[in-house]
Amino acid sequence: GNSVTQMEGPVTLSEEAFLTINCTYTATGYPSLFWYVQYPGEGLQLLLKATKADDKGSNKGFEATYRKETTSFHLEKGSVQVSDSAVYFCALSDSDSWGKLQFGAGTQVVVTP
């Protein structure tokens, strides 16, 4: 079956540091890949997505590239801010699943001034 594995947190960084959150997946077919963000006390927001191999999703300075050869979708940001402190979820949607998502465990990111 499908699965998503992402690095455990919490990840603690200083402001302006480089952030990487690793995400690898197992899936049949041709999944779409997503990163969602959940700020403290808030709902789930789509951060970025990629729907086919070699696609790069980007938003708010975050980027992730769909790597089929390594089954990965790592999230990166070059210079984090305190406001980026949140929990980040990697997820996939299989091609026949009509939007049903399989989530990773989530990675808490804490950015300090």
Added chain:
Amino acid sequence: SAVISQKPSRDICQRGTSLTIQCQVDSQVTMMFWYRQQPGQSLTLIATANQGSEATYESGFVIDKFPISRPNLTFSTLTVSNMSPEDSSIYLCSVGPTHTEAFFGQGTRLTVV
């Protein structure tokens, strides 16, 4: 895109009672999904709700505990029955018009006392 309204946004309930959560979408969608997010955990799919048929439940979730209705293509309800403190979670409704998109409601934060 799809806009999802979920009600209530939060509630505190007595153990042994039931709560019905409503999910309204601003467009017609084939499938709607209900997820549970336990404190500090990732999202777990409870069930898939199709219009005009019984919901499909994931392993570990049963209809008697989480009955779901899907009377039309824009609306669904999830009931959490005979609640215990272990049911304290965020419950989220989601729709996926295609496998490349997934939209979430703001969630219902449930506390059972």
